[in-house]
Amino acid sequence: MKPIRIITPTGHLGTTPLEKASFERGCAANPDYIIADSGSADIGPYPLGADKSASNEVWQRHDLEAMLVAARKLKVPMIIGSASDTGTDRGVDQFCGLIADIAAQHGLGSFRMARIHAEVKVAELIRRRKAGATIRGLNGRPDADLALLERTDRAVAVMGTAPIQAALNQGAEVIIAGRSSDCAIFAAPLLNAGHSEADAFFCGKAMECASFCGEPFMGKETILGLVDGQGVHVSAMHPGQRCTPASVASHAMYERLNPFREYVPGGYLDMTNCRYVQEDERTTLVTGQVFVRDSALWVKLEGSGKIAERALFIVGIRDPYTIANIDAAIAWAKGKLTERFGPIGRDYDVFYHTFGRGAVMGAMEPTQGHQALELGIVVEVTCADAKQAEVICHIAAKNLFYARLPNVRGTAGTAAIMSDEVLHARAAYEWTLNHAIQASRADEFFTTRFDTVRG
Amino acid sequence: MKLVDLATTIRSKNAGVDHITFDIICRERAKFERVRDSGALSRESVAKLFKVPLERVTDFVVFEPANAVKFTIRRVQPSGCKGETDMFGSQQYAPLFDVEIP
Numbered sequence: 001m002k003p004i005r006i007i008t009p010t011g012h013l014g015t016t017p018l019e020k021a022s023f024e025r026g027c028a029a030n031p032d033y034i035i036a037d038s039g040s041a042d043i044g045p046y047p048l049g050a051d052k053s054a055s056n057e058v059w060q061r062h063d064l065e066a067m068l069v070a071a072r073k074l075k076v077p078m079i080i081g082s083a084s085d086t087g088t089d090r091g092v093d094q095f096c097g098l099i100a101d102i103a104a105q106h107g108l109g110s111f112r113m114a115r116i117h118a119e120v121k122v123a124e125l126i127r128r129r130k131a132g133a134t135i136r137g138l139n140g141r142p143d144a145d146l147a148l149l150e151r152t153d154r155a156v157a158v159m160g161t162a163p164i165q166a167a168l169n170q171g172a173e174v175i176i177a178g179r180s181s182d183c184a185i186f187a188a189p190l191l192n193a194g195h196s197e198a199d200a201f202f203c204g205k206a207m208e209c210a211s212f213c214g215e216p217f218m219g220k221e222t223i224l225g226l227v228d229g230q231g232v233h234v235s236a237m238h239p240g241q242r243c244t245p246a247s248v249a250s251h252a253m254y255e256r257l258n259p260f261r262e263y264v265p266g267g268y269l270d271m272t273n274c275r276y277v278q279e280d281e282r283t284t285l286v287t288g289q290v291f292v293r294d295s296a297l298w299v300k301l302e303g304s305g306k307i308a309e310r311a312l313f314i315v316g317i318r319d320p321y322t323i324a325n326i327d328a329a330i331a332w333a334k335g336k337l338t339e340r341f342g343p344i345g346r347d348y349d350v351f352y353h354t355f356g357r358g359a360v361m362g363a364m365e366p367t368q369g370h371q372a373l374e375l376g377i378v379v380e381v382t383c384a385d386a387k388q389a390e391v392i393c394h395i396a397a398k399n400l401f402y403a404r405l406p407n408v409r410g411t412a413g414t415a416a417i418m419s420d421e422v423l424h425a426r427a428a429y430e431w432t433l434n435h436a437i438q439a440s441r442a443d444e445f446f447t448t449r450f451d452t453v454r455g
Numbered sequence: 456m457k458l459v460d461l462a463t464t465i466r467s468k469n470a471g472v473d474h475i476t477f478d479i480i481c482r483e484r485a486k487f488e489r490v491r492d493s494g495a496l497s498r499e500s501v502a503k504l505f506k507v508p509l510e511r512v513t514d515f516v517v518f519e520p521a522n523a524v525k526f527t528i529r530r531v532q533p534s535g536c537k538g539e540t541d542m543f544g545s546q547q548y549a550p551l552f553d554v555e556i557p
Contacts, residue, residue, distance in 0.1 A: 041472050044535025044542050139473050140513065140529060249521035250464065250480050257470045257527045259518045276520055302472075307537055351538040362540045363531075364505045366550045382537045431472040431533035 001194045003228035006186055007031040007237070010220050011209035013038035013063045013080065014055030019220050020066065022211075022237040026222035027070045029237075033189050034071045036063070037182045037208055038095075039082020041302065041431075049153045049304030049429035053084040053091060057098075060084065064095065065102045068174065072108045072455075077168060079175045079185050087156050087179025089119045095176045096451070103455030110454045111174060114167035117447050118178025120155045120301065128437065136298065136436045139257065144435050152432040155303035160265030161200075162442030164188035172450065179302065181264050182208035186225070195227050197291035201269040203232045205262050206248055206286065213251035214241040214282075231287035233279060243284045245276030265300070265442065267293040296438055299445055303433025308349070308382035310425040311389040313397035316416040317375040324371060325405050326354060329414065333399035341392055348383040350396050377415075382428050390422045397422075458495075459552035461486040467548040472534050474513065475544035476527040477501070479551065487522035493556045496524050504550055 007026035009018040013036045027034075043054040053060070064080070071078035084091025096115050103111070126149050129135055135144035156179035165188045167175050177185065183204030190200035203225045206213050211221035214236040222237040234243045252271055253259030262269040273288040317323055330352045337350060344350055353359040356372035377400065381393035400415040408414060439445065459465065463482040470476035479496070481487035490496065498515040502508065507528055514527040528547075535542045 042469050042534070042543050044539075045472075045533070046535065139471055141473065246480075246482070246521060249518070250478065250523060253476075253478055253518055253521060253523060253525050255468050255470050255476065257474055257476060258514045258516060259521070259523070259525055260516070274520060310537065349537055353540065360541055360546050361550075364507065364528075364547060366504055366506060380538065428537040430536050434472050434533070 001229045003226060004033070004190055004193050004195065005029060005031045006033045006035055006189070006203065006207065006225045007222050008035050008207050008210045009067065009222045010036050010063055011212055012040055014053070014060035014085065016220060017059050017062045018066060019238070022222040023066060023070070025237040026224055027074060029224055031074065031076060031224065033077055033079060034067050035079045035185055036067065037081045037180070037185060039085055039087045039179060043085055045304035045429035045431045046426050048086045048088065048156065048302060049306055050427065051086065051088050051090050051154055053086065053094070055085055060095070061098050061102070064098050068099060068102050068108065069106055071174070072111065077173050077175065077189070079164065079177065079188070081177045081180035081182065081185035083176050083178060087118055087177070088154065089117045089178065092117055092176050092178045099174055099176065100453050103453050106455060108455035110452055112171050113174040113176065113451050113453050114170070114172035115449050115451070116159065116163045116167060116175065116177040118156045118159055118180070118445065120157045120445050122149060122152050122155055122303070125149050125155060125301070125437070133437060135301065138300065138434050138436055141434055144433065148432055151305040151430070152303040153305045155301055155433055157445035158265070158300040158302065159446050160184045160442055161188040161191055163446040163448055165192050166443065167448055168192055170450065174453070178446070183262065183264050183269070190227050195229070197267070198269065198289040199227050199232050201262065201264055201291060202271070202286060202289040203227050205252060205269060206232060206234045209251065209254065211236060211238065211241060212254065213248050214243045215247040216241065231285050233283055233285050235283040242282045245278055245284050248284045248286060249274070249276050266297055267291055297442060298436040299439045301433045301435045301437055302431070304429045305432045307428045307430050308384055309386035309389045310428045311381050311393035312423040312425045313379045313393050314418045314423070315377045315379065315397050315400050316418060317377065317400070317414070318373070318416065319408070319410050319414060320371070321408060322403070322405060322414050323375055326357060326375060329400060329403035329405060332403050333396060336399050337392065337396055340395070348381060348389070348392050350392070351380040353378040353380060393422045456556050457552060458490065458554040458556055461490055461556055465548050465551050467544050467546070469534055469544040470527055474527050474529055475547055476525065477548055477551065478523055478525050480521055480523040482522070484522060490524060490556055491517055495554055495556050498526065501526050504554070
């Protein structure tokens with residue numbers, strides 16, 4: 001089997017720019033592929049639901065440019081997964097447009113580009129559900145019913161390796177993929193080269209967040225992965241960073257419910273018996289991973305739906321008496337809202353995010369009884385109508401200014417108003433789908449189109 | 456001794472959209488073994504610390520290759536919903552600092 005070298009310069013292309021020096025070191029190590037993931041569910045349900053990127057196009061372009069110019073110079077394929085944060089069709093097409101622009105700008109000659117769309121129409125999911133398909137809830141969620149699907153504005157299917165392997169086999173030199181399993185974009189070329197699923201998916205697992213698998217902690221630095229039949233070799237390209245057994249193993253558990261299993265379409269990677277060995281100063285070799293194939297093929301679905309419009313207002317409190325009695329002040333403010341707009345939770349919702357008193361941890365905060373010198377309160381109001389959200393939010397915040405507490409000394413206002421304005425906020429969305437649907441083929445929800453880009 | 460004096464990494468982060476996962480990692484094997492064997496960290500103790508019912512602690516494991524203890528708590532609503540307090544789940548670990556390790 002041919003040893004395959006992959007470099008990745010960023011764990012989430014577009015958030016902040018990749019670091020050039022370690023990327024150039026990676027390019028000098030003769031990689032066979034340049035690969036990066038560009039998506040995340042951490043950014044919340046808004047970008048998927050509203051179909052907007054969370055990243056700034058300036059940095060998306062910056063990283064795509066660095067990768068494309070290098071890939072064309074080295075004559076190696078470049079693969080981007082989960083384009084433009086969401087991996088929706090908009091994101092894929094946006095990135096393909098940027099690739100064409102960059103190619104023209106740099107005169108990169110002609111190359112074959114594959115775009116793989118991963119969006120699934122909600123109507124199609126409803127049709128399948130009505131026809132009896134199970135849309136299985138993941139991580140303890142109940143299975144999807146029609147009401148949940150109807151609350152979903154937009155959904156993507158998460159691709160495994162199959163569509164990417166096929167695009168490579170058909171000569172793609174640049175692949176812009178929609179929502180993809182982070183591991184799969186790395187595993188696809190390794191599987192095509194005949195490497196084991198265990199090594200291919202482990203390599204993806206180790207590399208998906210780029211330099212997060214090294215130490216000390218650094219983002220946006222390039223990592224080199226080598227798969228050669230002996231195992232997975234992971235190296236840091238920044239001269240001040242090392243991939244150590246501790247750093248690679250601790251990354252294996254990052255952002256996962258459980259450090260022993262990584263689920264991908266078609267099965268899971270079992271990392272229970274992984275052995276991590278320091279090979280040289282900056283490289284760790286990992287062996288012992290096992291891939292367990294599922295008998296049925298389940299494809300993960302992510303979906304988001306709009307709940308309401310949102311408005312925010314910021315107030316501060318310094319009076320120690322008001323701070324000591326903030327629950328009573330908020331209760332009074334809520335009471336006034338209820339009088340005028342009806343019960344909270346019916347036509348609108350209000351949240352007093354009291355920074356300095358449990359705003360970060362809420363009900364999970366174990367520490368009680370600390371009184372802060374100041375409180376910062378962000379008042380959040382949600383309501384179906386944007387204008388009404390603004391009206392309610394203004395009163396919800398101003399009611400803290402007028403709060404009636406029995407022994408208050410400051411009778412000219414019980415809150416500091418940073419700026420007497422309601423801040424327009426993005427609409428509130430909800431992750432409606434964290435589910436899986438059974439597929440008959442691994443490429444069932446994905447469509448690939450090839451273009452020749454002439455730079 | 457407090458956990459913050461034994462562990463080099465104490466972090467929390469989303470694990471998917473419905474869970475927050477907590478990682479406690481010790482650089483030195485001896486310190487890890489002390490934390491692991493102390494009994495101070497268990498599914499029950501973290502449920503109590505964070506005031507969540509036991510069934511919301513969906514995973515609790517010792518991960519030997521990383522000198523780590525890891526547990527995962529199910530959110531009451533998915534990340535980023537209205538009223539969200541920590542969308543990335545990245546500031547929920549602080550109360551672990553003061554856990555007494557005998």
